[in-house]
Amino acid sequence: MTPDGQPSSFAAALAIARRDLLEFVRDRRTLVITLLLPMVMYPLLALATALGLRTATHEIEARSAPATVHLGLSGPDAPGLAALVGRTLERTPESDRAGWPAGVACLEVEESAAGRALDEGAIDLWIDAPRGLLADLVSTGSVRLAARVSAKRPASQPLRQQFQAFMRSFARDVARARVARAGLPATLLEPVDVAFTGDEGAGPPPAHDVLAPLAGGVLVLLTVLTLTGAFYPAIDAIAGEKERGTIETLLIAPCRLSDVVLGKFLGVFAITLATLAANVVSIAATAAVTVRSLPAGLSAALPAGPLAVAAAAAVVAFTGMAAVAAATCLAVTTASKSGKEAQNTLTPVILLVSAVAGAVLLPGTRGGPLLAAVPFAGQIAVTKAALGSAAAPPAPAATVLVMLGVSLASAGLVTWLLLQLTAHALADEDVLFRGQDVAGAALHRPAPRSRPNPVQAFLPILAGFAGIWYSQGLAPADLRLAIPLQQAVAVLGPLALLLWWQRVDLRTTFSLRWPGRGAGSAALILGAALLGASLFVIGAAVLLQVRSAGLTDEARRLSARLIELITREPWWLGWSLVAVVPAVCEELLFRGWMLAGLLGRSHLPARVWAAVVVQAAAFALFHLLPERMPQTFVVGLVLGWLVVRTHSLLPAVICHLAHNSTPLAILALAGDVPGLGAAVEQGDTSTLAPLPGWAVAGAVVALAAGVGLVAAATRRGPGRARP
Amino acid sequence: MPEDPAIEVAGLVKHYHAGDGSVVRAVNGVSFAVHAGEMVGLLGANGAGKTTTLRMLATLLRPTAGTARVAGCDVGHDPVGVRRRLGYVSATTGVPDRLSPREILTSFGLLHGIPSAELPHRVAGLIDELDLAACADRPAGRLSSGQRQRVSLGRALVHDPPALVLDEPTNALDVVGARDLLVLLSRLRAEGHAILLSTHRLHEIETRCDRFVVIHGGAVVASGTRDALVAEWLPGRTGELEDAFFAAIDPPAAVRGAAR
Numbered sequence: 002m003t004p005d006g007q008p009s010s011f012a013a014a015l016a017i018a019r020r021d022l023l024e025f026v027r028d029r030r031t032l033v034i035t036l037l038l039p040m041v042m043y044p045l046l047a048l049a050t051a052l053g054l055r056t057a058t059h060e061i062e063a064r065s066a067p068a069t070v071h072l073g074l075s076g077p078d079a080p081g082l083a084a085l086v087g088r089t090l091e092r093t094p095e096s097d098r099a100g101w102p103a104g105v106a107c108l109e110v111e112e113s114a115a116g117r118a119l120d121e122g123a124i125d126l127w128i129d130a131p132r133g134l135l136a137d138l139v140s141t142g143s144v145r146l147a148a149r150v151s152a153k154r155p156a157s158q159p160l161r162q163q164f165q166a167f168m169r170s171f172a173r174d175v176a177r178a179r180v181a182r183a184g185l186p187a188t189l190l191e192p193v194d195v196a197f198t199g200d201e202g203a204g205p206p207p208a209h210d211v212l213a214p215l216a217g218g219v220l221v222l223l224t225v226l227t228l229t230g231a232f233y234p235a236i237d238a239i240a241g242e243k244e245r246g247t248i249e250t251l252l253i254a255p256c257r258l259s260d261v262v263l264g265k266f267l268g269v270f271a272i273t274l275a276t277l278a279a280n281v282v283s284i285a286a287t288a289a290v291t292v293r294s295l296p297a298g299l300s301a302a303l304p305a306g307p308l309a310v311a312a313a314a315a316v317v318a319f320t321g322m323a324a325v326a327a328a329t330c331l332a333v334t335t336a337s338k339s340g341k342e343a344q345n346t347l348t349p350v351i352l353l354v355s356a357v358a359g360a361v362l363l364p365g366t367r368g369g370p371l372l373a374a375v376p377f378a379g380q381i382a383v384t385k386a387a388l389g390s391a392a393a394p395p396a397p398a399a400t401v402l403v404m405l406g407v408s409l410a411s412a413g414l415v416t417w418l419l420l421q422l423t424a425h426a427l428a429d430e431d432v433l434f435r436g437q438d439v440a441g442a443a444l445h446r447p448a449p450r451s452r453p454n455p456v457q458a459f460l461p462i463l464a465g466f467a468g469i470w471y472s473q474g475l476a477p478a479d480l481r482l483a484i485p486l487q488q489a490v491a492v493l494g495p496l497a498l499l500l501w502w503q504r505v506d507l508r509t510t511f512s513l514r515w516p517g518r519g520a521g522s523a524a525l526i527l528g529a530a531l532l533g534a535s536l537f538v539i540g541a542a543v544l545l546q547v548r549s550a551g552l553t554d555e556a557r558r559l560s561a562r563l564i565e566l567i568t569r570e571p572w573w574l575g576w577s578l579v580a581v582v583p584a585v586c587e588e589l590l591f592r593g594w595m596l597a598g599l600l601g602r603s604h605l606p607a608r609v610w611a612a613v614v615v616q617a618a619a620f621a622l623f624h625l626l627p628e629r630m631p632q633t634f635v636v637g638l639v640l641g642w643l644v645v646r647t648h649s650l651l652p653a654v655i656c657h658l659a660h661n662s663t664p665l666a667i668l669a670l671a672g673d674v675p676g677l678g679a680a681v682e683q684g685d686t687s688t689l690a691p692l693p694g695w696a697v698a699g700a701v702v703a704l705a706a707g708v709g710l711v712a713a714a715t716r717r718g719p720g721r722a723r724p
Numbered sequence: 725m726p727e728d729p730a731i732e733v734a735g736l737v738k739h740y741h742a743g744d745g746s747v748v749r750a751v752n753g754v755s756f757a758v759h760a761g762e763m764v765g766l767l768g769a770n771g772a773g774k775t776t777t778l779r780m781l782a783t784l785l786r787p788t789a790g791t792a793r794v795a796g797c798d799v800g801h802d803p804v805g806v807r808r809r810l811g812y813v814s815a816t817t818g819v820p821d822r823l824s825p826r827e828i829l830t831s832f833g834l835l836h837g838i839p840s841a842e843l844p845h846r847v848a849g850l851i852d853e854l855d856l857a858a859c860a861d862r863p864a865g866r867l868s869s870g871q872r873q874r875v876s877l878g879r880a881l882v883h884d885p886p887a888l889v890l891d892e893p894t895n896a897l898d899v900v901g902a903r904d905l906l907v908l909l910s911r912l913r914a915e916g917h918a919i920l921l922s923t924h925r926l927h928e929i930e931t932r933c934d935r936f937v938v939i940h941g942g943a944v945v946a947s948g949t950r951d952a953l954v955a956e957w958l959p960g961r962t963g964e965l966e967d968a969f970f971a972a973i974d975p976p977a978a979v980r981g982a983a984r
Contacts (some may be wrong), residue, residue, distance in 0.1 A: 016834040020823070023831075027822040027863075246818030248878060253782050254835040255807040430785055431740075 017264025073124035100166030121149035230276025235330030240343035318380035321412030328419035458598025464495035528710030535657030538700035613641035730918030735790035752942035811880030821865030870901030
């Protein structure tokens with residue numbers, strides 16, 4: 002309490018938190034959903050998992066249990082073969098019957114009736130024993146037995162394997178009989194006998210194989226449910242107060258806005274923590290019960306030490322996550338005017354967070370301090386590191402502590418930033434009193450203006466990635482259709498939608514200007530073409546030198562299909578698909594919309610360079626194949642530089658066109674190379690000679706000439722001043 | 725009249741930027757004052773700028789220009805000081821449904837830093853004064869709108885502010901509820917509070933307010949006692965406050981109405 006009867010900041014925040022908690026606790030329905038649901042859910046999940054596992058195990062056991070094989074024998078030598086089989090069955094000791102069926106019952110059948118017997122299931126297998134078979138078995142010849150199965154009722158895989166195991170014993174018996182008859186020692190057949198001494202090794206604890214994926218799933222569930230704990234109180238805290246008309250009463254309370262936000266946060270955080278605690282208690286209880294019903298071997302192998310460390314680390318790390326969850330839900334819902342609007346805004350965030358948390362479970366995700374810092378993923382990474390897995394042993398305590406520290410520091414920082422954002426949104430008069438749905442207002446069609454803003458610069462890229470995703474799924478195998486489809490769905494579609502929605506000036510956005518005049522423009526176009534062609538040759542030379550062996554299957558297959566397209570189709574079609582369409586579409590998207598949006602009106606060199614680099618990176622990512630990314634990045638940089646330098650999209654289109662046309666020209670000059678596509682597809686690059694030195698040297702000279710021409714033309718050019 | 729007014733508004737301006745880039749001049753140079761022990765009615769049609777003016781006084785909106793002071797504290801420089809000296813209730817101000825009036829008043833008492841030893845007495849006193857004793861411990865969601873509005877008023881009075889600002893406080897109330905509230909306000913005025921309230925229902929406050937300020941299009945077009953307004957805007961005629969109000973905000977229409 003300050004001297005003039007003014008509550009301290011924290012006291013005011015506590016008063017607000019106390020009031021919110023009191024209100025929340027009286028909302029029984031929400032309370033039940035938040036706190037009691039997890040208490041019921043984990044036992045149910047465990048029960049369902051256990052039942053599912055048991056059923057699956059039974060099925061596997063039932064399928065692989067040894068059964069009696071009913072063997073049908075036909076032909077004149079059938080009785081003799083049956084006798085031999087019987088001898089093997091009698092004489093083989095129990096220890097040598099590994100993998101055997103429970104028994105082999107021989108039935109003599111007529112050859113004509115064998116098929117029906119198979120179909121009816123009277124016999125599982127049918128072997129024909131023609132005359133002379135026995136004689137061959139006794140002599141040193143080799144016999145071929147065909148064990149036929151029914152087409153209607155195929156014998157199961159375990160049954161076949163068991164019968165094969167039996168027949169190996171049978172063959173060994175036959176061999177022994179021959180060796181004995183020849184007067185040779187029986188040891189001839191077993192020159193080496195291996196015996197293990199010492200204790201049987203325990204091997205890797207099987208518990209890890211089951212526990213690690215299970216623990217990962219539970220941790221993601223815990224993350225999502227903890228976030229759900231923040232969901233309702235956060236919606237209630239600010240959006241709900243707006244809906245009920247009570248937010249004003251807090252905003253005119255004699256304390257700072259930051260105290261109001263802190264109070265709101267403390268209330269939501271307390272409920273989130275309670276949800277987390279309810280979940281943890283339920284998980285612990287469920288686990289304790291489940292462990293008892295585990296098979297003895299599995300429960301004995303539970304790593305008690307790492308489990309305790311992991312549990313402790315999890316509780317601490319998830320507490321940090323709960324703070325981030327509370328702050329995230331508050332920040333996201335502050336701008337909403339009603340509970341419903343807040344739900345609409347918050348739901349996608351919950352889904353996104355679930356995806357982030359789930360991403361940690363992906364195989365190959367390396368847990369490290371960096372991952373520990375990622376909100377909503379870090380706490381899972383810390384716990385997984387402490388728990389270890391089948392592939393990796395539990396991390397040492399020091400590593401776990403470092404990751405925990407990083408995770409908590411990151412959570413603190415993110416929470417603080419989100420609360421600042423909340424206070425900012427709460428103080429905004431426009432958000433508080435006016436306007437419709439503020440979140441929805443971002444989707445309104447704005448007034449005409451010259452160019453997109455930097456955020457909108459990224460929109461077609463995001464839409465484009467989604468477009469690539471869908472067009473890859475829909476794409477016909479025929480590249481003649483696939484290329485236009487992909488360009489339309491991933492590039493032109495998003496661009497057209499954005500153009501309709503955002504009334505930007507086309508000339509400014511797409512730099513639709515003629516570059517320079519007279520000789521200047523001719524020099525520019527020539528320079529741009531030289532740049533494009535030389536970049537392709539140099540890129541190809543580097544690729545052949547460095548990566549010829551390491552190309553992925555996708556890259557090889559695509560290259561092969563492109564080569565087929567270029568060599569088989571008329572030149573104009575191949576050229577349009579491979580060079581013209583991509584050059585125009587991709588330049589409009591990346592060097593037009595995106596670069597213009599990123600540049601804005603700025604002339605600052607740092608901003609210009611950042612814009613060029615960012616669009617080049619997006620351009621590289623857009624080409625999906627990792628092998629092509631370095632080259633597309635460099636090409637993207639050059640194309641961006643061309644637009645910045647000339648204030649026109651045309652040189653970039655020419656450069657892109659020249660770049661993509663070069664392989665067509667090379668293939669045309671090289672003449673028909675038979676089987677080139679197939680060779681590329683199989684990764685057999687031995688037939689591909691490395692590019693001759695003179696070609697690479699020529700490309701380097703052309704590159705220098707291109708840069709020189711463009712630089713010279715723009716130095717004199719009239720387009721120096723930016724529009 | 726005392727020297728230092730409890731509420732003093734001078735040249736107050738508030739401009740908004742509308743979504744299409746144009747500027748909306750909601751309040752365009754409003755000046756008036758309310759002294760201790762005085763009840764002033766702020767009159768105006770919808771969109772005249774009443775609510776914006778009152779929200780600036782309550783520190784919910786920042787003025788674009790001009791000053792507004794409550795008991796000597798400027799809304800721009802010392803908003804927390806203003807909030808300690810002002811009680812504010814609007815038509816849209818709600819109360820938390822799941823808390824009882826006693827809990828609501830107590831929580832705001834805590835926010836205002838009333839020592840916890842005094843707080844129960846203060847809250848009990850308010851409950852008696854506002855005639856809420858019968859429902860003091862029931863959830864506010866189950867109270868009538870009149871009772872809820874009295875809880876709102878109690879919330880605005882918990883720190884015993886010298887000035888009260890009420891934005892259409894009787895809007896959601898029936899005739900009885902409105903009368904009870906206005907009786908209560910008259911008593912508070914007698915106790916020395918300065919009260920500024922806006923309303924559409926002129927007949928309700930015609931005899932209760934000491935003075936009126938009429939704003940139209942974001943500016944003050946008339947002010948004074950009821951008799952002075954009638955004398956100024958309906959010269960040579962007798963009439964009600966409502967007629968004078970119409971004349972003040974739209975003189976030709978009022979003349980047409982009188983000619984009929």
